[in-house]
Structure formats: structure tokens, C-alpha cells
Amino acid sequence: MALSDEELREAVVAFNASGGNKQKAADALGIKRETFRDRYRAAEKKGMVKPALVEFPELADESEPIEEVIDRMTRNFERAKKAHDARKWFPIKIRDNKPIGILFMGDPHLDDNGCHWPLLREHIDIAKSTEGMFAVNVGDVGNDWGGRLIKKYADQDASVHTARRLVEWLLLESGVSWLVWLHGNHQHMGDSSALHEQMNKRYGTQRVPMLDWEARFTLQFANGVEFRINAAHDFAGNSMWNPVHGVVKAAKFGNDIDVLVCGHKHNWAVSQWEQAEQGNAPLMIRVRGYKHLDGFARRIGKYEQDEGQSILVVFDPNATTQAARCQAFVDVKKGAEYLEWLRR
Incomplete structure (x- = not known):
């Protein structure tokens, strides 16, 4: 499905508001980083992005993706709960x-x-x-x-x-x-x-x-x-x-x-x-x-x-x-x- 101009403009605005951080911009829009990247590239092709006077390198994010953090914490709780229940009146x-x-x-x-x-x-x-x-x-x-x-x-x-x-x-x-x-x-x-x-x-x-x-x-x-x-x-x-x-x-x-x-x-x-x-x-x-x-x-x-x-x-x-x-x-x-x- 083709992206609307409104979606592309939102991506540009979020990028500028984040100080040029694509992960923060994606989080602000509630979408995955890869989805934001595609929208931003589409906006660039349409000429919606004004060239910046300064270009910064894109540094890798050292933080664990929040979805993975939540998945890991879910697994940890399930394992801990199972161990806890096994200790209730064990035979x-x-x-x-x-x-x-x-x-x-x-x-x-x-x-x-x-x-x-x-x-x-x-x-x-x-x-x-x-x-x-x-x-x-x-x-x-x-x-x-x-x-x-x-x-x-x-x-x-x-x-x-x-x-x-x-x-x-x-x-x-x-x-x-x-x-x-x-x-x-x-x-x-x-x-x-x-x-x-x-x-x-x-x-x-x-x-x-x-x-x-x-x-x-x-x-x-x-x-x-x-x-x-x-x-x-x-x-x-x-x-x-x-x-x-x-x-x-x-x-x-x-x-x-x-x-x-x-x-x-x-x-x-x-x-x-x-x-x-x-x-x-x-x-x-x-x-x-x-x-x-x-x-x-x-x-x-x-x-x-x-x-x-x-x-x-x-x-x-x-x-x-x-x-x-x-x-x-x-x-x-x-x-x-x-x-x-x-x-x-």
C-alpha cells in the first residue's frame, strides 16, 4: 500500500524533533525502526527533506530493543513462577x-x-x-x-x-x-x-x-x-x-x-x-x-x-x-x- 504524503511528512517532523535520531523518531510514531527508515527514505525521494547543513553519522544503538527486553522479562517471570510453584508443598x-x-x-x-x-x-x-x-x-x-x-x-x-x-x-x-x-x-x-x-x-x-x-x-x-x-x-x-x-x-x-x-x-x-x-x-x-x-x-x-x-x-x-x-x-x-x- 502506497504511503500518503501525510505519513511522509510525519516521519520528517518526527526525525527533526528527535534531533536526527531515527530510533527515537520511530518510537515517537509508535512504529518499528525499519518502518520509519522506509518512510523517511520515501520522503527524501519526494524532496520533502531539506538538505541539512551538517550531516551526522548514524551510530548504532547499544541498547537492547525494548521488545526484546519485554520478551526476556516475560520468559524470566514464567521460569521464576514455575520454580516458585514447584516449592509449594513439594513431596x-x-x-x-x-x-x-x-x-x-x-x-x-x-x-x-x-x-x-x-x-x-x-x-x-x-x-x-x-x-x-x-x-x-x-x-x-x-x-x-x-x-x-x-x-x-x-x-x-x-x-x-x-x-x-x-x-x-x-x-x-x-x-x-x-x-x-x-x-x-x-x-x-x-x-x-x-x-x-x-x-x-x-x-x-x-x-x-x-x-x-x-x-x-x-x-x-x-x-x-x-x-x-x-x-x-x-x-x-x-x-x-x-x-x-x-x-x-x-x-x-x-x-x-x-x-x-x-x-x-x-x-x-x-x-x-x-x-x-x-x-x-x-x-x-x-x-x-x-x-x-x-x-x-x-x-x-x-x-x-x-x-x-x-x-x-x-x-x-x-x-x-x-x-x-x-x-x-x-x-x-x-x-x-x-x-x-x-x-x-
Whole structure:
């Protein structure tokens, strides 16, 4: 279809208004650059373009065409949405019907001078030597100081290099059978989440799901019984009277969750009651973690708790009551003995 003189004049006017930039002129007219170029050339042939006193070179535009930017951002969102949805209540399959235990490991802070290594080593030994026991790390595996707090490395004996070796040991060499590994606020502070995920790639064919802050997953046993677990570094909500206030909120507003666990605040508690409206009796747990001898806590008047660094939950797919489906043990050794007896 032939171009009208009006279209050609519009092209000339837009070109002059853009200061001689064809891409800007095309954008102003809402047409592609190639379409504008054809119109401008047609205008030149018709003598509508007055020769300029100065002729400038046409420089290539280094910017990515906006249509390509939009296409790329569309693909990125679709990929990110698919990954996000895949992490909503992802399944972990158990190939038999025997009870299992999950050690919900509180914030380890492996490189801190106050890390309770004697007890942590004991719990690791129990986890790796007890058949049917797995573990979930709720975050803050290392101090990972960053920002203005990076100066805190001067207050600890372990260097950054040593800290990373300790994390790698816990993930890859400790013998613990990890189910899930969460990134806590200290991983955000030190920007170490990506480094942990690179370590995870060395795990072999079975990689541990690593998630930011929270994981929602189901244990699916061979007999069809499922347990819904919501583990987070912390849940929103605080109360000086109830250390599991945020956990209770998550259970109340959640969807038939069997076990909810978090850490972060370096105190512990276990609570359970029947929610008649949901037809379940969720275990609501906060784990203390292994950081002791905390000078900051002492200066703000906090008393340190001695127990609850990690809490073992035994899941029984053969239980006949809600309360018996999941049982929590603050004494990890006693819980492991119960798990062994139950599996026999």
C-alpha cells in the first residue's frame, strides 16, 4: 500500500524533533525502526527533506530493543513462577511404612566461639547412626557477618575460610541425611546462600533442597499417609508470654499442617493441642540453636537456656490418633531410642 504524503511528512517532523535520531523518531510514531527508515527514505525521494547543513553519522544503538527486553522479562517471570510453584508443598517420598525421625537442627552458628560443639557433635553422631533419622537445618548455619557487622569476625577465632569449610563439612561430610536446608538472616547478611548452593552441587546425584527462609513439604509414605511440614527460619509474630506465638499463628492460618518448626531467636518451646476446626493436632516448635556464651544477649538481660538446641520429631504413619502421629523429643538421645524401638 502506497504511503500518503501525510505519513511522509510525519516521519520528517518526527526525525527533526528527535534531533536526527531515527530510533527515537520511530518510537515517537509508535512504529518499528525499519518502518520509519522506509518512510523517511520515501520522503527524501519526494524532496520533502531539506538538505541539512551538517550531516551526522548514524551510530548504532547499544541498547537492547525494548521488545526484546519485554520478551526476556516475560520468559524470566514464567521460569521464576514455575520454580516458585514447584516449592509449594513439594513431596518427599518415603519408600516404606516404618516410622522415621527428623532432627530439626536449630541455628548452628558453626564458626562462632560460643557454638556448643560438644553437644552438636553428639547430635550429629546420633543422627548419622540411627536408622530412619533425617535432618532439617532451619538456617544460620554460620555467622556470615556482613555490612557493619563484618567487624565481628575480629571477635571470633574462625576465619571466613574456616567458617566455609565448617559449613561444607556439615552439609557434605558429616554423615547427616539432610532433607531440607534453609537460608536464615545471617546468610542474607553475608550473602552466602549462593555459595552454599554451589557446595550442594557437590553432594552427588541426590541434592538437598535449599530454600530461602521457609520450606513447605509433605512426607509421603508408601501406605498413602502424608505429613504436612512447614519449616521456617522464623514465623511472623512475637509475644513475651508465648515463645511459639508466631508458630501458633502460622498453624491457625495454615492449611492442615502437622508440624511447624522455626528457630532464629535462640530459645526453645514445644506446644501441641487439637484444632477441632481443622481436624488436626499440630506440633508447634521453636528450636534454640547451638549458639551459647552470647555476649549481646547477656548485655540486654537475656538468660541463656540449656536445652532444646535441636528437637527430634518422630513420624509414625501407622498411628491411629492425631496426637500419636507426630511426637517431639527435646532429649534427642531418648527420641532416637524411641524411634529405634518403634521401627522394630
